[in-house]
Amino acid sequence: MQGVIDYLKQNQTRFLAEFCEYLRFPSVSAQPQHKKYLSACADWLVAHCRQIGLTAEVRQTNGHPIVVAKTPRTKNSHLPHYMVYGHYDVQPPEPLDLWKTPPFEPRIVGREIFARGSTDNKGQNFAHLKAVEAYLKTGTPLPCDLTFVIEGEEEVGSENLATFLKTNKRELDCEAVVISDTGMPSPKHPALGYALRGIIAFEITLHGPARDLHSGLFGGAIENPAMALATLLAQVRDKNGRIKIPGFYDGIEKFTKFERAQSALYPMTDAQLKKLVGSPALFGERGFTATEQRSARPTFEINGLTSGYQGEGSKTIVPAWARAKITCRLVPHQKPEHVRKKVLAYLKKICPPTVRMEITAGHGAEAYLVSPTGAPAQAALRALEKAFKSKPILMREGGSIPIVNQFKKILGADSLLLGLGLPDDNPHSPNEKFNLDCFEKGQLMSAHLWQELGPCQCC
């Protein structure tokens, strides 16, 4: 192992240059005009994986390609097999004017690297590739067989990955899936995630007049779709932050004492949270701490709200339509299609007859919850502690990784969530960054992890 650790230490400058190359691909999966950059990024990854000693190939799907890369192994290898999952696609970088430097021109300031996709997820996943490179290039035997599956559609719901898992079930059969695509509270507080929230996405459009109208000539006698949408959305939540949609909370379980105690260990005060996000005050469902609200309670969020004139100056119109992009975060035991039905039924019921409602369904995924007591989780905790030199905490994550439930359902594999992102990394926001200490310690954690997950040495 010392050889691996030394190799990692000695090669950080080159790793950083390679990481920058990776970050320069604008692999925005949500925007069709970026399709060619996703393919180019996948090709670059395959070439890089081959260079570090993996066998690698691009596997085509009905959407963006998947990169599959494997450590060299003997035909009848008895080593335990683990999958390392990640994604090379990134969120749209807009609004561009809020970036201090362009999102696909990586900039290093101190121990931070700024670029879209730096923390989510290129950097976190790249740390694992570099750890494996260290084994392969130093000729240190890897105690596990590893298959990297790096997809290009995570940020749009991983629609094609489940089919890929089903078709390649035997090839991907593994003990567990290792994922670094989540967070940790600080470099002094490494964390093992044991839950993710689920999600449903949809868009509501309210149609009013057949075209934008002069508000002086017609305003007052017809419904304004933007006003109707605001009124409609305002009826979704009460003043205590509780969602008023009947059936929304169906099946949710109460927190156990263990859960409450774990979430209380999350080292962030309300004042720190307020400062981090820059809001004038915090707001959340009454009866729950901010950590619980952010990770273990369901939500109804407006992600985008559009209507009427958005340009400079004023334009006196009654807009023809208004639209909201919505996602609800879900917690364990909420069924995405059940919640979707309940939400739509409620919105239809409260929609006034003065507008026509159109709803487009988007992606959906269940929440994920696993007991962090099994042998792989214990191995992961040891690897985290060795790399970060402090005791890891267990945490529920508020974000979603849609495919983790399919790993369980299709492959029977649990996921180890070894997040390397910091709370101020700005994923999905302008000026996304990744901390270079997390990058380096992440590599070390990965190097230790394969030792910890390998076959037991004493029996």
Ligand code: BES
């Ligand atoms: N890396 C995130 C998920 C994440 C971040 C989980 C932080 C926990 C903590 C992932 O790339 C992501 O953003 N997922 C989307 C999924 C959605 C588009 C279906 C999300 O959570 O919004």
Ligand code: ZN
């Ligand atoms: Zn993301």
